Amino acid sequence: MSTTSHSTVQSNVDLQPYNTLQVSAQAHRFANIQSVNELQDILRDLQPKDQPVLVLGGGSNILFADDFDGTVLHVEIEGKEVVKETDKHLWLEIGAGENWHETVRYCVERGWGGIENLSLIPGTVGAAPIQNIGAYGVELEEVFERLEAVELETGNSCTFEKGDCQFGYRDSIFKNELKGQYVVTKVVLRLSKNPTINSSYGAIQSELETRGITEPDISDISDIVIDIRNGKLPNPQTLGNAGSFFKNPVVANELYQRIKESHPGAPGYSMGAAETKVPAGWLIEEAGWKGKTVGNAGTYKQQALVIVNHGGATGAEILALADKIQVAVLEKFCIELGPEVNIID
Ligand SMILES: Cc1cc2nc3c(=O)[nH]c(=O)nc-3n(C[C@H](O)[C@H](O)[C@H](O)COP(=O)(O)OP(=O)(O)OC[C@H]3O[C@@H](n4cnc5c(N)ncnc54)[C@H](O)[C@@H]3O)c2cc1C
Numbered sequence: 001m002s003t004t005s006h007s008t009v010q011s012n013v014d015l016q017p018y019n020t021l022q023v024s025a026q027a028h029r030f031a032n033i034q035s036v037n038e039l040q041d042i043l044r045d046l047q048p049k050d051q052p053v054l055v056l057g058g059g060s061n062i063l064f065a066d067d068f069d070g071t072v073l074h075v076e077i078e079g080k081e082v083v084k085e086t087d088k089h090l091w092l093e094i095g096a097g098e099n100w101h102e103t104v105r106y107c108v109e110r111g112w113g114g115i116e117n118l119s120l121i122p123g124t125v126g127a128a129p130i131q132n133i134g135a136y137g138v139e140l141e142e143v144f145e146r147l148e149a150v151e152l153e154t155g156n157s158c159t160f161e162k163g164d165c166q167f168g169y170r171d172s173i174f175k176n177e178l179k180g181q182y183v184v185t186k187v188v189l190r191l192s193k194n195p196t197i198n199s200s201y202g203a204i205q206s207e208l209e210t211r212g213i214t215e216p217d218i219s220d221i222s223d224i225v226i227d228i229r230n231g232k233l234p235n236p237q238t239l240g241n242a243g244s245f246f247k248n249p250v251v252a253n254e255l256y257q258r259i260k261e262s263h264p265g266a267p268g269y270s271m272g273a274a275e276t277k278v279p280a281g282w283l284i285e286e287a288g289w290k291g292k293t294v295g296n297a298g299t300y301k302q303q304a305l306v307i308v309n310h311g312g313a314t315g316a317e318i319l320a321l322a323d324k325i326q327v328a329v330l331e332k333f334c335i336e337l338g339p340e341v342n343i344i345d
Contacts, residue, residue, distance in 0.1 A: 096126025113195020
């Protein structure tokens with residue numbers, strides 16, 4: 001075991017407790033990071049043989065397809081501070097290692113609106129901008145102000161404003177051009193003191209009606225989102241999973257129309273004049289993969305988009321299942337599913 005001035009780097013650590021798919025994989029080196037200084041110390045001491053480096057938050061959007069023969073930096077930087085305030089808004093700076101859902105509840109309890117629809121998304125605050133997390137009609141970018149990050153290669157700190165992040169659907173510059181180059185250390189969100197409720201999502205609306213709530217506040221929305229999610233998605237603590245395994249594909253309208261001819265009930269959401277977003281879960285189900293099991297891995301019986309670990313599945317087994325699903329959807333619909341989960345192999 002080698003040490004830097006602050007943080008301890010451990011050798012050969014099993015990553016199973018650090019990923020919600022509950023896959024066992026060895027990290028050659030592993031360090032918990034609690035401050036920017038600690039991070040910079042570790043980066044300064046890195047030798048070529050310690051590469052590559054993987055930044056890890058809550059491990060809820062990652063598949064370890066194999067052992068990781070480099071250094072895993074597990075971000076645990078904490079802290080919440082209001083850094084600016086006006087009559088209408090406040091800017092909350094949050095440590096990257098803070099739990100996302102606990103942060104949502106912290107804001108909801110104080111009446112600060114904007115992220116209540118994103119309740120119960122697992123993982124850390126620092127990972128939220130990486131794929132621009134979204135759910136129930138809201139995406140992170142709507143409240144995102146800026147983030148602070150440290151460049152892995154130089155150890156230098158820098159700031160990314162919203163315009164720098166190139167946010168898209170489950171996407172940002174950190175999944176593309178700058179993939180694997182920065183550690184997010186802090187995120188600043190702009191929250192509303194007079195929140196506008198977003199109940200546009202059908203399931204939220206019908207739940208409000210069932211509960212007889214005509215003037216919902218953000219805490220009603222958060223509670224409803226939590227209940228809906230608990231009913232729909234498997235709890236990763238009891239059944240290993242990483243949420244949606246694939247992104248919902250956006251296809252040309254012509255292709256969608258062809259699918260509609262053979263499957264009149266095919267769901268689709270218009271994405272401007274030329275394209276339609278088709279739910280990946282529906283495609284997988286139609287391709288015959290809902291609730292199927294191969295070895296120790298399978299798709300969730302209530303939502304085909306979620307790949308689950310029934311116990312003891314290896315990362316390679318899960319990846320092989322994902323490949324089979326992709327091939328089946330491609331053959332049936334001529335649509336290539338892209339993973340939402342970050343595959344580490
Ligand atoms: C049951 C379930 C439901 C889910 N529902 C949703 C949903 O509704 N909407 C949604 O968008 N997502 C959802 N997800 C996916 C996941 O929760 C989010 O993507 C979350 O933001 C991942 O956070 P994490 O800390 O676990 O990231 P990790 O899985 O640890 O990492 C994900 C990626 O971000 C990188 N990363 C992590 N932390 C940092 C950092 N500090 N700096 C730089 N890079 C970093 C990693 O290298 C990796 O590439 C769900 C997952 C599960 C298990």
